[in-house]
Amino acid sequence: MAAQLQSIDPRARLATAALLSVCVAVAQTLSACLAGLALGLALLAAARPALRELGRRACAVNIFLLFLWCVTPWTTPGNVVWSLGPIAVTGEGLWLSLLVSLKANAICAIFTALTAGMDIATLGHALRRLGCPQGLTWLLLFMGRYIHVIHDEWHALMTAARLRCFVPKSNAHTWRTLATLLGLLLVRSHDRARRVHEAMLLRCFTGSFRPLDSFVWRGRDTAFSAVLLICAAFLIWTELYGGPHA
Amino acid sequence: MHIAEGVLSPAVLGAGAVLGAAGVAWGLRRMDAGRIMEVGILSAAFFVGSLIHVPIGVTSAHLLLTGLLGVLIGxxxxxxxxxxxxxxxLLFQYGGLTTLGVNTFTMGSSAVLAWYAWRGIRRLWPGPAGEKFAAFCGGALGVALSALLTACALAFTNEGFATAAKLLLLAHLPVMAAEGFITMITVGFIARVRPEMLASSKPASRPGASSPKED
Structure with missing residues (x-):
């Protein structure tokens, strides 16, 4: 099943993930949010992404939510349901926090399930085929290609600094050193960009994007898109008319 | 400076998407084929740079680098x-798809405004001290505007978020100072080593035409 979901056309996966995220993000009712989360979990069960990857993404989302839960329940005006000294927790605040948590986790689940395992080249080509502007596709592909190269370069710079007994502390010397190293990183990136540009000019680069991928739209891609479109319609119906329990 | 998905209201998301798309369209129009590699690889360097931990007081913070990004690529x-x-x-699930518009607008417009501020101050106050002050202001302004616009997006969504927005703004005051200082040193370093990198953010010049050197 996991392999089947991965073999769906990347264009279909990206477009449906975007559509479903928007549907969930604008939902304001509990039933729609719960339906979105259920859909996300179902997709996750079908996709079976690597647990480490899933954990990392879920952490990133829920750390922000933790911050909101610490603040929103007692700062939203409304009916007080529980109070401790000056802190009064309101029903509206709890409700808002709950809705937001459900939505954020639902979108995270949908996205992880549908885009996990997609590499940067596939992503760029799929986005281009979906109508993403040429310049933006180039930026995305070059960033994706060089982030690891430049990250390694940064590690080399830091290792060199540590070998010279550099220990980061909260003082002007640390900031000055880090700023200079950052400047050096940017200068090296600039030089690398010039070399890459010259190499590309030798290969007749004109700025136009000619994808060499071989995306083939098959029947099951249509079926997959249709099923997720029906899910999106169900979410909208639940949001507007209360869904099956109305 | 990211807002997770599902937090903002549809109106704020929609406004952010429209403004962000307008900024991106204008930015793409001003970026010709000769600058794609430059912008792409420098952006990768900024991505790496924003992962750097900088000790501030007892804690450490990430750099935002919006001001420096604006100064270098306009x-x-x-x-x-x-x-x-x-x-x-797609890689880390930070921010997310529906908040792309809002986050692009808050960070992009603060980068562009930091760039204009940097250029304006340099023009008004020529000389080494003016250069330093301009870079400091660019860096600090980048953080300040990002924090302010993010706080506005939260506050417009729901008044219950207003306190969270104020806390967010306060938490960024020390980051502003540190980032201004770091931008000042970095821009000074680049001005000595590769002055053409700073000139390249002027709209009319063509950095791809600069003379090739060794390696």
Missing amino acids: WAAFPAILAALLLQA
Whole structure:
């Protein structure tokens, strides 16, 4: 099943993930949010992404939510349901926090399930085929290609600094050193960009994007898109008319 | 400076998407084929740079680098930030797809405004001290505007978020100072080593035409 979901056309996966995220993000009712989360979990069960990857993404989302839960329940005006000294927790605040948590986790689940395992080249080509502007596709592909190269370069710079007994502390010397190293990183990136540009000019680069991928739209891609479109319609119906329990 | 998905209201998301798209379209128009590699690889360097931990007081903070990004690439900061956020949304699930517009607008416009501020101060106050002050203001302004616009997006969504927005703004005051200082040193370093990199953010010049050197 996991392999089947991965073999769906990347264009279909990206477009449906975007559509479903928007549907969930604008939902304001509990039933729609719960339906979105259920859909996300179902997709996750079908996709079976690597647990480490899933954990990392879920952490990133829920750390922000933790911050909101610490603040929103007692700062939203409304009916007080529980109070401790000056802190009064309101029903509206709890409700808002709950809705937001459900939505954020639902979108995270949908996205992880549908885009996990997609590499940067596939992503760029799929986005281009979906109508993403040429310049933006180039930026995305070059960033994706060089982030690891430049990250390694940064590690080399830091290792060199540590070998010279550099220990980061909260003082002007640390900031000055880090700023200079950052400047050096940017200068090296600039030089690398010039070399890459010259190499590309030798290969007749004109700025136009000619994808060499071989995306083939098959029947099951249509079926997959249709099923997720029906899910999106169900979410909208639940949001507007209360869904099956109305 | 990211807002997770599902937090903001549809109106704020829609307004952010429209403004962000306008900025990206304008940025792409000002970026010709000769600058794609420059902007792409520098954006990758900024992505790496924003992972650096800088000790501030007893804690440490990440750099935002919006001001420095603006100073180096000007209007191209809009598409660069959108590409970075898209990568981040897909690789780390920070921010996310529906908040792309809002996050692109808050960070892109602060980068572009920091660029204009940097250029304006340099012109008004020529000389080494003016250069330093301009870079400091650019860096600090980048953080201040990002924090302010993010706080506005939260506060417009729901008044219950207003306190969270104020806390967010307060938490960024020390980051502003540190980032201004770091931008000042970095820009000074680049001005000595590769002055053409700073000239390249002027709209009319063509950096691809600069003379090739060794390696």
